[in-house]
Amino acid sequence: MRSTHEAPNWRTYKMSYSDPHKELEPEGDEIAVVDGALVTLRDAGVIDDVSYDHAKFDAHRAAVRDNFDIPWTAITPRMQRLLYAINAIHKPEVMIAVGIFCGNTYISNAGAGVGPGAVYTPRRSVGIEIRTEEADRARRNVASIDPDGVGEIHGCDGIEWLREFDDSVDLLYIDADGRDGQGKRIYREIAETALPKMPAGALVIAHNSVNSARDLAEYFALVRDESEFGASVNVFIDGEGIEVSRKAPPSAGGGRKRTASRRHGDALPP
Ligand SMILES: C[S@@+](CC[C@H](N)C(=O)[O-])C[C@H]1O[C@@H](n2cnc3c(N)ncnc32)[C@H](O)[C@@H]1O
Numbered sequence: 001m002r003s004t005h006e007a008p009n010w011r012t013y014k015m016s017y018s019d020p021h022k023e024l025e026p027e028g029d030e031i032a033v034v035d036g037a038l039v040t041l042r043d044a045g046v047i048d049d050v051s052y053d054h055a056k057f058d059a060h061r062a063a064v065r066d067n068f069d070i071p072w073t074a075i076t077p078r079m080q081r082l083l084y085a086i087n088a089i090h091k092p093e094v095m096i097a098v099g100i101f102c103g104n105t106y107i108s109n110a111g112a113g114v115g116p117g118a119v120y121t122p123r124r125s126v127g128i129e130i131r132t133e134e135a136d137r138a139r140r141n142v143a144s145i146d147p148d149g150v151g152e153i154h155g156c157d158g159i160e161w162l163r164e165f166d167d168s169v170d171l172l173y174i175d176a177d178g179r180d181g182q183g184k185r186i187y188r189e190i191a192e193t194a195l196p197k198m199p200a201g202a203l204v205i206a207h208n209s210v211n212s213a214r215d216l217a218e219y220f221a222l223v224r225d226e227s228e229f230g231a232s233v234n235v236f237i238d239g240e241g242i243e244v245s246r247k248a249p250p251s252a253g254g255g256r257k258r259t260a261s262r263r264h265g266d267a268l269p270p
Contacts, residue, residue, distance in 0.1 A: 002224040005040035006236040007033045007078075010210075013238050017072040020104070021065045024077055034081045037235050041086070045231040046203070046246045052088040052112075053119055060084060060117025064107055067144040069137060073104040074207075076238045080108045083173075083205070086244065087112035090203055092170035093123045098158030098190050099176025100127040103138030105207065106153070107145075109173045115145035124167065125151050128158040130176070159186075162193040169197045175207040184212040187219040195228065200249040209234050210241030219243075 007013075015024060024030075031054070038050040061080065075083070087095065087109050095113065100106040106127030107114065113122040127142070129135040135155030142151040154161055158176060162169075172194045178186030187206055194204075204223060209216060213234075223232045223245035230248035235241055 002220075002232050002234070003040070003044055004234045004236065005037050007036060010236045010238055010241075013076070013078065015074075015076045015238070017074055020070060020073045020075065020077075030078055030081060033078055033237050034085060037082055037237055038085060038089070041233055041235070041244055044233050046233055046244050047086060047089050049089045052085040056088070056117045056119055057081060057084050057111075060107075060111040060115060063116045063145040064104070064111070068102070068104060068107070068141045070102055070104050070141075073102070074240050075104055075108050076240070078237045079207075079240065079242070082235070082237060082242070083108040084111050084117065086203070086205065087171065088119050090171060091120045091122075092203070094167055094169055095122055095125050095171045095173070096158075096162070096165075096169050096194065097127045097173040097175070098162070099174065100129045100138055100153070101131075101134050101175075103127060103129075103141040103153065105173070105175045106138060106151070107142060109171070109205070110142075110151055114142065114151040118150070121150065127151065127153045128161050129153070129155060130157050131155070159190055159193050162190070162197075165197060167197070168199055169194045169202060170199070171203045171205070172198065173205045173207070184208055184215040185218065187216055188222055191219065191222055195247075198247050200247055202247045204229075204245045204247070206243045206245075208240050209243035210236055211239055216243075 041047045097106045110125045111117040132155035139153040174187050223229045229245045232245035234243045
């Protein structure tokens, strides 16, 4: 079971990877695009609500802009807002992000529970990066806005770490690119390793579901399998995109009912 959500101008919305803080559109337009995606995710049964604290998001964005050392990133302003919002709405007790490079992808998810944008306190908020020098950079970046030390960064292989992890995973964010030509095909193995630790209702978010769709064919087959995931939506708000999937209850045999996808511009409910 699958659906898609497309913002009308996702093809022309472009960011320079070396200039991630540049405003690309009026804030109201960015908010409307993200609201459209949230409505589709809510209607598909992936998330339960569509509202998030805009002032807290602004505090998160400002803290990252002013403190993080980001050599480059593919996280657009729209995607930064959408990842924050999904986490702020879902409030995962345990959030694990795999393949976080300098930490911007991690904090885009973790910012709802770590730092000045926090709207709840997670039990664990974990970022994993296999290149130790980038893990060290990510750790420094996160520490610069996380005086309470809620976030944790590990410099190791995310698959091996997940295998040993002895707790539940309530939200898994995947952004790794495997070595030796494996690239984004590594997503399926990461998801399958975490799956037995994910309770019903847990979310998986996969970055690059648009521009790496060909390499993600096996991953899509997993998260669009109704016996595993009750709902899965490919969200086109920029050239990278995310697929957001919600784990079904064990006996659901198809999980939640899917409703029609809405498009950007649909009104939010009162
Ligand atoms: C393309 S980068 C992600 C960058 C991100 N999209 C951004 O915009 O900042 C992918 C990262 O995954 C890391 N990676 C690859 N395999 C991994 C694994 N098995 N465990 C953890 N990290 C991994 C790579 O070292 C790399 O830094």
